[in-house]
Amino acid sequence: MANHTAASLLVLSASMCLWTIVATQGNDEAVLLAIKVAAIHGGCGDVLASWNGSTGGGGYCIWEGVRCRGSRQQPPVVALSLPSRGLTGVLSPAVGNLSSLRFRNLSSNALGGAIPASLDRLRHLHTLDLSNNAFSGKLPANLSSCTGLVTLLLQSNHLRGDLPAELGNKLTRLKTLKLSKNNLTGTIPESLGNLSSLRVMSLGFNQLQGTIPRSLGNIIGLKSFDLAFNYLSGEPPRSLYNLSSLEALQIQGNKLHGSIPAEIGSSFPNMSILSFSLNQFTGSIPASLTNLTTLQRIELSLNRLRGRVPPALGRLQGQLPSSIGNLSTTLQILHLEHLDGISGSIPSGIGNLVSLEVLGFGYTSVSGVIPDSMGKLGNLVRLGLYDTQVSGLIPTSIGNLSRLTELYAQNANLEGAIPTSLGKLKNLISLDLANNRLNSSIPTEIFKLPLLSKSLDLSSNSLSGPLPSEVGSLVNLNNMYLSGNQLSGELPDSIGECIMLQKLSLDNNSLEGQIPQSLKNIKDLVALGLSMNKLSGTIPEGIGTIRNLQLLDLAHNNLSGPIPISLQNLTSLSELDLSFNNLQGGVPKEGIFRLVHNFSVTGNNELCGGIPQLHLLPCHKNSLKKKQEKANEKHRQRVKSPFQPPIVEEQYEKVSYHALENGTNGFSETNLLGKGSVGTVYKCTFQDEGTLAAVKVFNLEQSGSNRSFVAECEALRRVHHRCLIKIITCCSSINHQGQEFKALVFEFMPNGSLSDWLHPKSSMPTVTNTLSIVQRLNIAVDIMDGLDYLHNHCQPPIIHCDLKPSNILLAEDMSARVGDFGISRILPETASNTLQNSNRTIGIRGSSIGYVAPSD
Numbered sequence: 047m048a049n050h051t052a053a054s055l056l057v058l059s060a061s062m063c064l065w066t067i068v069a070t071q072g073n074d075e076a077v078l079l080a081i082k083v084a085a086i087h088g089g090c091g092d093v094l095a096s097w098n099g100s101t102g103g104g105g106y107c108i109w110e111g112v113r114c115r116g117s118r119q120q121p122p123v124v125a126l127s128l129p130s131r132g133l134t135g136v137l138s139p140a141v142g143n144l145s146s147l148r149f150r151n152l153s154s155n156a157l158g159g160a161i162p163a164s165l166d167r168l169r170h171l172h173t174l175d176l177s178n179n180a181f182s183g184k185l186p187a188n189l190s191s192c193t194g195l196v197t198l199l200l201q202s203n204h205l206r207g208d209l210p211a212e213l214g215n216k217l218t219r220l221k222t223l224k225l226s227k228n229n230l231t232g233t234i235p236e237s238l239g240n241l242s243s244l245r246v247m248s249l250g251f252n253q254l255q256g257t258i259p260r261s262l263g264n265i266i267g268l269k270s271f272d273l274a275f276n277y278l279s280g281e282p283p284r285s286l287y288n289l290s291s292l293e294a295l296q297i298q299g300n301k302l303h304g305s306i307p308a309e310i311g312s313s314f315p316n317m318s319i320l321s322f323s324l325n326q327f328t329g330s331i332p333a334s335l336t337n338l339t340t341l342q343r344i345e346l347s348l349n350r351l352r353g354r355v356p357p358a359l360g361r362l363q364g365q366l367p368s369s370i371g372n373l374s375t376t377l378q379i380l381h382l383e384h385l386d387g388i389s390g391s392i393p394s395g396i397g398n399l400v401s402l403e404v405l406g407f408g409y410t411s412v413s414g415v416i417p418d419s420m421g422k423l424g425n426l427v428r429l430g431l432y433d434t435q436v437s438g439l440i441p442t443s444i445g446n447l448s449r450l451t452e453l454y455a456q457n458a459n460l461e462g463a464i465p466t467s468l469g470k471l472k473n474l475i476s477l478d479l480a481n482n483r484l485n486s487s488i489p490t491e492i493f494k495l496p497l498l499s500k501s502l503d504l505s506s507n508s509l510s511g512p513l514p515s516e517v518g519s520l521v522n523l524n525n526m527y528l529s530g531n532q533l534s535g536e537l538p539d540s541i542g543e544c545i546m547l548q549k550l551s552l553d554n555n556s557l558e559g560q561i562p563q564s565l566k567n568i569k570d571l572v573a574l575g576l577s578m579n580k581l582s583g584t585i586p587e588g589i590g591t592i593r594n595l596q597l598l599d600l601a602h603n604n605l606s607g608p609i610p611i612s613l614q615n616l617t618s619l620s621e622l623d624l625s626f627n628n629l630q631g632g633v634p635k636e637g638i639f640r641l642v643h644n645f646s647v648t649g650n651n652e653l654c655g656g657i658p659q660l661h662l663l664p665c666h667k668n669s670l671k672k673k674q675e676k677a678n679e680k681h682r683q684r685v686k687s688p689f690q691p692p693i694v695e696e697q698y699e700k701v702s703y704h705a706l707e708n709g710t711n712g713f714s715e716t717n718l719l720g721k722g723s724v725g726t727v728y729k730c731t732f733q734d735e736g737t738l739a740a741v742k743v744f745n746l747e748q749s750g751s752n753r754s755f756v757a758e759c760e761a762l763r764r765v766h767h768r769c770l771i772k773i774i775t776c777c778s779s780i781n782h783q784g785q786e787f788k789a790l791v792f793e794f795m796p797n798g799s800l801s802d803w804l805h806p807k808s809s810m811p812t813v814t815n816t817l818s819i820v821q822r823l824n825i826a827v828d829i830m831d832g833l834d835y836l837h838n839h840c841q842p843p844i845i846h847c848d849l850k851p852s853n854i855l856l857a858e859d860m861s862a863r864v865g866d867f868g869i870s871r872i873l874p875e876t877a878s879n880t881l882q883n884s885n886r887t888i889g890i891r892g893s894s895i896g897y898v899a900p901s902d
């Protein structure tokens with residue numbers, strides 16, 4: 047019998063797990079290990095409880111995880127299997143003495159150190175699974191001596207350095223090679239093309255560079271080929287298209303360019319997953335893709351596929367081809383959003399893709415009508431037709447999409463009636479048809495959709511008729527936008543039953559009658575817009591009890607009577623517009639009414655009093671005024687100086703416009719950190735302590751930026767977590783020109799945004815502009831921590847709604863913070879429970895689930 051020094055295996059140990067190694071050698075009495083005792087963590091104590099000292103004979107063969115062959119006195123160990131046992135420490139080089147070992151599985155432990163080169167002595171080893179540990183150092187070239195290897199799994203470790211070319215030379219039996227999720231660098235050796243038995247090659251999530259070697263096209267049996275998320279460049283070699291057995295080809299997330307060959311559809315009869323996204327491919331999408339009848343996933347997004355209209359999507363130039371309907375009936379996701387080159391109409395053959403769950407044409411140039419056959423896609427969960435040129439009627443058949451949870455068709459050219467059949471979409475959570483040319487009344491069926499909770503947006507159409515009392519059935523709805531239509535009649539009292547509403551916008555319609563008292567029941571209302579209607583009567587006092595109200599717009603109506611004093615009790619209110627009504631009596635002076643730029647009462651001819659800047663006549667002494675003054679006095683006792691620029695939230699230390707102006711050197715270009723749609727971010731050095739901060743100044747001329755300010759203030763006021771950007775204060779004041787000035791002051795993040803790192807200015811990857819895999823993982827973990835906190839530990843939960851690399855900021859130590867809460871939403875608790883308990887996705891607001899920002 048060979049030298050069965052059955053070995054002492056593992057382990058120089060980490061402090062927690064102290065292992066004693068007893069190795070008897072030179073005879074058949076194989077001894078493994080005596081045990082460690084002081085186990086505390088990770089199950090160390092129990093793991094090898096059965097490995098308790100020399101038992102003589104073949105006793106070690108019954109130790110946990112050990113398997114021997116034969117029945118002699120000291121049979122050789124052939125298998126060692128201890129996955130997920132909380133093992134720590136390192137793997138002893140003595141492992142090379144287990145010369146009969148065939149199978150070894152130590153996956154999912156916390157073993158570190160190098161992979162011992164002595165493994166090369168294990169000529170019989172056919173399976174080596176060390177995945178999911180903390181092994182570091184280089185991948186030993188000597189592994190190539192384990193010529194019996196069939197399965198080599200080393201993914202999810204910290205291996206670095208080059209892939210040894212030797213691996214390709216002798217491992218002729220290797221079928222599975224997984225090295226993904228390490229820190230491997232250098233190029234992919236040509237020699238890997240010699241691994242003629244290989245079926246699965248997984249090198250994704252490393253830092254490999256250079257081109258994909260042509261030789262890989264020689265591994266004709268290859269089924270799964272994963273090079274995703276490396277730094278590979280150049281054109282993928284044509285030889286890859288010789289790999290006719292491929293079922294998965296994943297090369298997304300590299301810097302590959304070139305075109306996708308026209309014949310791709312005939313190359314891979316068994317292809318199931320094809321991902322080319324996040325590269326720099328150009329040209330057109332090959333029509334032959336439709337011949338890949340087994341395809342389940344195709345991801346082409348975020349390339350530069352544009353220019354000539356892809357013949358792929360049409361034999362007719364410029365059209366989506368009818369052949370699209372010949373794609374596999376097993377296809378579940380067809381996501382073509384944000385591909386500029388896509389145009390033409392949606393062929394009626396689309397109805398053949400009966401497995402589709404996600405169909406996305408959003409942000410393309412697709413036009414024409416929505417085919418009736420769309421109604422056959424009974425598995426569809428999400429349909430995105432927004433920002434396209436689809437026109438004509440919404441087919442009644444859409445009502446057959448009984449699993450649909452999200453329907454986005456805003457910003458298109460749809461016309462005619464909203465079909466009543468939409469009332470059959472019992473799973474719908476979000477419906478957005480805004481900004482089309484729809485011109486019916488709103489079917490009452492829409493208001494009875496039981497799960498409609500995220501958003502109902504029908505704004506900017508030509509919808510007419512009254513708002514029916516059934517609107518009160520939308521008890522879970524968070525946002526209702528019906529502005530910019532021709533709705534008439536009275537606002538029904540039942541609106542107060544929509545108690546989950548946060549945003550209610552009915553501006554710019556022809557509503558008349560009184561503002562319902564019942565609105566006060568909507569306790570979480572943040573924004574209420576009723577401007578530009580024909581509402582009359584008085585403003586209900588009760589509105590002053592909606593404590594989180596931030597925006598109240600009642601302008602351009604026929605409202606009369608006094609301004610309710612209760613409005614000055616609304617501490618969250620930051621925007622109040624009562625202009626152009628017939629309001630009478632005294633203007634309050636406290637709360638929102640303290641600063642002339644936060645509210646407007648112009649165009650009301652019978653108002654008096656208020657702060658001097660309003661230049662209104664003083665009020666006559668009358669009972670109303672007395673009452674008001676009394677209230678004012680009470681208030682004044684608490685407010686120290688009404689002339690200080692008010693700060694949105696008392697808990698923060700105050701900071702003046704001057705301090706910000708001074709700290710940014712007059713908001714100079716040299717301090718510019720970034721520019722967004724709603725504002726500009728500057729680096730600010732405060733005079734007194736020399737502390738650094740980032741100041742986001744809102745561009746109040748940009749519509750929506752005020753709301754964004756309010757949303758961000760409100761969200762950040764509620765959150766405190768190490769993975770979320772920390773707010774120092776909000777500043778709402780007046781600048782030198784007497785204009786309104788709003789800014790948020792954040793902790794300063796010296797390493798900029800994740801986007802800057804993912805898309806460095808210089809295209810040459812260097813240590814100083816490249817994130818290691820570990821850093822990437824840490825960043826991902828931070829982001830998830832932050833989101834987990836927002837979704838599951840915040841009361842009420844908050845949905846960020848705009849998560850993308852440019853909104854992830856990196857601290858000095860490269861830890862990540864989620865920032866920019868400008869369009870975040872605070873969920874009412876019951877709605878969030880509903881959402882959590884269903885298996886629904888909450889997407890990025892108003893646009894696209896699954897859209898990953900390429901950069902911005």
Ligand SMILES: *[C@@H]1O[C@H](CO)[C@@H](O)[C@H](O)[C@H]1NC(C)=O
Pocket residue numbers: 095096097098099
């Ligand atoms: C060794 O482990 C076995 C199995 O767990 C146990 O039955 C036996 O009592 C242990 N012996 C010693 C000396 O700890």
Ligand SMILES: *[C@@H]1O[C@H](CO)[C@@H](O)[C@H](O)[C@H]1NC(C)=O
Pocket residue numbers: 049051053054069070071140143
């Ligand atoms: C492994 O084998 C080598 C040589 O055969 C020997 O020198 C060494 O001591 C052995 N190690 C153990 C732990 O058995």
Ligand SMILES: *[C@@H]1O[C@H](CO)[C@@H](O)[C@H](O)[C@H]1NC(C)=O
Pocket residue numbers: 129130151152153173174175197199
């Ligand atoms: C190793 O063990 C884990 C856990 O039991 C298992 O999932 C994995 O498939 C095993 N590896 C091999 C190569 O059998």
Ligand SMILES: *[C@@H]1O[C@H](CO)[C@@H](O)[C@H](O)[C@H]1NC(C)=O
Pocket residue numbers: 163164166188191
């Ligand atoms: C690696 O293999 C080479 C050649 O097979 C051998 O000379 C060397 O000793 C091995 N290294 C170790 C650490 O086993």
Ligand SMILES: *[C@@H]1O[C@H](CO)[C@@H](O)[C@H](O)[C@H]1NC(C)=O
Pocket residue numbers: 204206229231813818819820
């Ligand atoms: C990963 O590789 C990069 C580049 O070689 C290196 O800077 C980084 O320290 C490595 N990280 C780990 C954890 O090995």
Ligand SMILES: *[C@@H]1O[C@H](CO)[C@@H](O)[C@H](O)[C@H]1NC(C)=O
Pocket residue numbers: 214215236237238239240261
């Ligand atoms: C392995 O591949 C390399 C490069 O492709 C080649 O030069 C070499 O001859 C091959 N070796 C074997 C043993 O096939």
Ligand SMILES: *[C@@H]1O[C@H](CO)[C@@H](O)[C@H](O)[C@H]1NC(C)=O
Pocket residue numbers: 263284285286288
């Ligand atoms: C594909 O395979 C065929 C036949 O084996 C061969 O003639 C051709 O050169 C290969 N194509 C490429 C690009 O390697």
Ligand SMILES: *[C@@H]1O[C@H](CO)[C@@H](O)[C@H](O)[C@H]1NC(C)=O
Pocket residue numbers: 290291292315316
């Ligand atoms: C495709 O899959 C079928 C069924 O699994 C198999 O018989 C066939 O050989 C495969 N085709 C290729 C080219 O690998």
Ligand SMILES: *[C@@H]1O[C@H](CO)[C@@H](O)[C@H](O)[C@H]1NC(C)=O
Pocket residue numbers: 311312333334335336337369
């Ligand atoms: C699909 O395959 C058939 C048969 O191989 C071929 O005739 C046809 O041209 C292919 N279609 C496309 C669009 O390439």
Ligand SMILES: *[C@@H]1O[C@H](CO)[C@@H](O)[C@H](O)[C@H]1NC(C)=O
Pocket residue numbers: 590611612613615
């Ligand atoms: C304002 O709030 C205070 C305390 O919450 C309350 O006593 C008072 O009645 C309120 N005033 C109005 C006019 O609602």
Ligand SMILES: *[C@@H]1O[C@H](CO)[C@@H](O)[C@H](O)[C@H]1NC(C)=O
Pocket residue numbers: 707708709711712733
């Ligand atoms: C900032 O304040 C300091 C001290 O008051 C003053 O010296 C400096 O000129 C100011 N800078 C700007 C840009 O106003």
Ligand SMILES: *[C@@H]1O[C@H](CO)[C@@H](O)[C@H](O)[C@H]1NC(C)=O
Pocket residue numbers: 883884885
């Ligand atoms: C959610 O999905 C899981 C697994 O797919 C399933 O077991 C569970 O029943 C689903 N829950 C609901 C509420 O649909």
